[in-house]
Amino acid sequence: MQKCIECLMWGRNLNYDYLLWIYNHAINLELKGVAFVKNDGSIKVVAEGEEQNLLFFMRKLQTGKKRFFLLSPIENFSVSWHEAKNDFDDFSISESGE
Numbered sequence: 001m002q003k004c005i006e007c008l009m010w011g012r013n014l015n016y017d018y019l020l021w022i023y024n025h026a027i028n029l030e031l032k033g034v035a036f037v038k039n040d041g042s043i044k045v046v047a048e049g050e051e052q053n054l055l056f057f058m059r060k061l062q063t064g065k066k067r068f069f070l071l072s073p074i075e076n077f078s079v080s081w082h083e084a085k086n087d088f089d090d091f092s093i094s095e096s097g098e
Contacts (some may be wrong), residue, residue, distance in 0.1 A: 002084035004033075005054050007045040007061050011075040014043050018073070019093045025060050029053040032088035036095070047091070048084040 014037065022035045026047055031054065033047035047057060064074040 001051050002048060002086070003051045003054055004046065004048045004082040004084045005058055005079055006082065007047075007058065007077065007079045008038075008042055009045075009061060009074050009077045010042045011064070011073040013073045014041065016093075018043065022061065023091060023093055025057055026091040029057050031057060031091055034088065034092050034094050036093065046088075048086065048088060 016037075019035050019037065022043070022045060026033065026035070026045075029049065031047045031049040033045065033049075035043060035045045038044050045061060047054060049057075058079055062074065062077045062079075
């Protein structure tokens with residue numbers, strides 16, 4: 001079943017390299033959506049796809065780029081689930097945020 005998640009994350013060293021890490025995971029999981037750095041420095045990710053792929057993706061985002069959660073740059077994380085609207089053709093990184 002197709003779903004949509006909106007994730008917000010705050011933390012240390014969330015930069016373009018981090019967006020590339022998010023992008024690579026989204027592509028590997030065949031998700032569609034967008035990731036960008038908001039004006040306040042947080043990252044927002046909107047992703048649509050199969051529910052089990054979104055669950056795996058969300059856990060990856062929540063634990064962060066590092067293998068050991070104590071070293072993760074993620075300090076705060078929130079997620080909201082919605083019905084998929086099929087608004088995206090692929091997954092991309094946007095240069096501008098809200």
